[in-house]
Amino acid sequence: MKKAFFLLLLAVFAFSLVGCVENPPVIEDTRYTLTDLTGKTQSQIEAIFEEVGITVQFREVQSSTVAAGTFIRYVGYNVGDKVETTVSIRIEIAIPVPSAPTINGADEASVYVSVQGNPPTFDIYAGVTATDFQGNDIPFGNFFYVLEIKDSNQNTLSEVNFYQIGVYYVTYQAMNSGLSTTVTRTINVVVPPFDTNNTDNLQLAVSYAGKSFINDGIGVVTITTHTDADTTNFRDSVTGERFTVRYLGIDAPEATSKYEPWGIKAANFVRETLDNAETIILQAEGVRTDGNERYLAWVWYIKDGKTRLLNLELVEEAYAWTSAVASTQYGSIFVTAQAETQLTGRRIYGEVDPDFDYSTGGTPIEIGALLDNFNDYIAKKVTITGVITSKVGNSIYIEQNNRGIYMYAGYNMTNELQIGYEVTIQGLVPAVYFQSKQLSNYTIDNMILLSTDNPVTISTIAANQVSQYVGRVVRIEDLTVTQIQLSQSGLTTDAYTVVARDSNNNTINIRVDDYTAKVVPSYTFSVGAQFSVTAPVTQFNSGYQLMLPGMGSIEFNN
Incomplete structure (x- = not known):
C-alpha cells in the first residue's frame, strides 16, 4: 500500500516536470547596452541617457586626438556592456590640450x-x-x-x-x-598721393545768385584778361565793372615781371581752368584790396555742376604756396593741403620744370632778330644790348639799330636805368601780353652799363604810321582830343586813355597808366584841346597806342 502510494507521488512529480519543460516562465532583461558615443557632445550624451533614466557623470580630459567637447570613453565600462538603469556611469569628455594663444x-x-x-x-x-x-x-x-x-x-x-x-x-x-x-x-x-582730395570735398556754401562781387562781396564774373597764376582780370556780371583780382591765400611762381620755374605752367593751368569753367564766382573775405589796389578774392568755378576753389586747387596741384591763409575761413584746409602736397616733392616742391630756362644769361641776340623770331624765344632767356629811349614808370623801352622793344620791370624802382644809357641786360624772358611783344625778368644784378648820354632818335610820324614803329619813340603833332576814356578797373581809377585825331583825321590812342596818371591826371586833357606828344609805340591787342611817359611828353598848342 505504501509502495503504491509512493509510485503515485513519483508519477505526479514526473508529470509536473514534463509540464515545466514544455512551458518555461518568461524573465524580462531591464539592463541597458552601452553604445558607441564617438563624436557625440556632452549635451547629446545627456539627452540619450536621460531617456533611459541612467545618471551620467562627466569628467573632462585633455586630448589632442579627440575633438574638444566630444566623447572619449566610458570609465569602468566598455561599449556593448549591459548596465542596470539604476546605476550611475562616468564618461570622459575631451577638452583641448593647452596651447599658445x-x-x-x-x-x-x-x-x-x-x-x-x-x-x-x-x-x-x-x-x-x-x-x-x-x-x-x-x-x-x-x-x-x-x-x-x-x-x-x-x-x-x-x-x-x-x-x-x-x-x-x-x-x-x-x-x-x-x-x-x-x-x-x-x-x-x-607719402600721401598727389591728388586734389581737399578741393574735391570742399563746396561753396554761400548763396551768390543775383549778387555782385563789387557790391556784395560775392557774385558771378567773367574773364577779361589773364595775367598769371594768382592774378586775373574780371568783369562783374551785375555792375559791368572791370577789375583785377589777386587770389587770396596763395602765392604762385612769377610769370610777369619775373619768371620762375613752373610760373608759366601755373599761369596756363589757371587760364585753361577758367576758360573752360561753366561759371566763375568770386568770394571776398576781410580786407577787400591789397597795396596795389587789386581786389582780393577766393576764386570759385563750376565744373560738372560742382563748385571748386581754384586757390586751393593750385596748392594741391603744386602750382602755388599758401600765403597769409591761417586766419581765413579756409585756413586749416589750405595748411593741410600744402603739407600733404609738399611731401610729394612735385613741381614747385622739387621737380625740374622741363620748359624753364635755368641759365643765368640766356642767348645773346640782337633786338631785331629777337622780334623777327619772337615765338622761338618765348619763355627762354636772352641777353640784349641797346639804348634806353623812354621810361614809363619803372619799365623801359630799349632800341638797337632802329628796332625797339618794351621791358616790363614790375613795381621795383629802377633808378639805374635812365634814358640815353646803353646797357646790356642778361636773363630777360620774352613774353606776349595783350598780343604785345615784351621782355621781363629784369634784375639789376644782370645789367651792365656800357655808356651814358647816348642820343635818342625820335621820328615824327602821322597817326596812321604807328604800327611801323612798335617799341620805338615817335612824335605826333597837331593832335586834337576827341574823347577821354576813364578806366573801369575797380579801385584803380587813375588810368585813362586819350583818344585824338591828327590833321589828316587819323585816330590815335594815348594810354596813361596808373603810374603816369598820378602826375598827369585825366583833367590835364579836355575834349577839343590841341597838342603834340612824344612817346613810345606799343601794341595792345589788335591795335596800337602810345604810352605816355609823363608831363614832359606833352606840348599843348594853346
Missing part, C-alpha cells in the same frame, strides 16, 4: 604720413585680437599688449611716429596657461 589682425599696413592740421588716425590696437586655446578672447591688458615698437634702424620707440615717413615694427604679445605668442607687424608710413 593666437593673434589675428596684425597684418602689414600702409599709412599716409600725418601733417600739420591732419593728425594721425591710425590705431595700432584697432582690429588686432587674441584668443586662447579654447577660443576665448584675450582683451588688451595684462595678458595681451604691445611688447615693443621699433623703427627701421631698430631703435626702440614709445610709439609709431606717424609724422615721419619710414618703416615701423610693432610687436604684440599674448599670454595664456603659461604659454605666449608674439607677432611683429610692419607699418609703412608713406
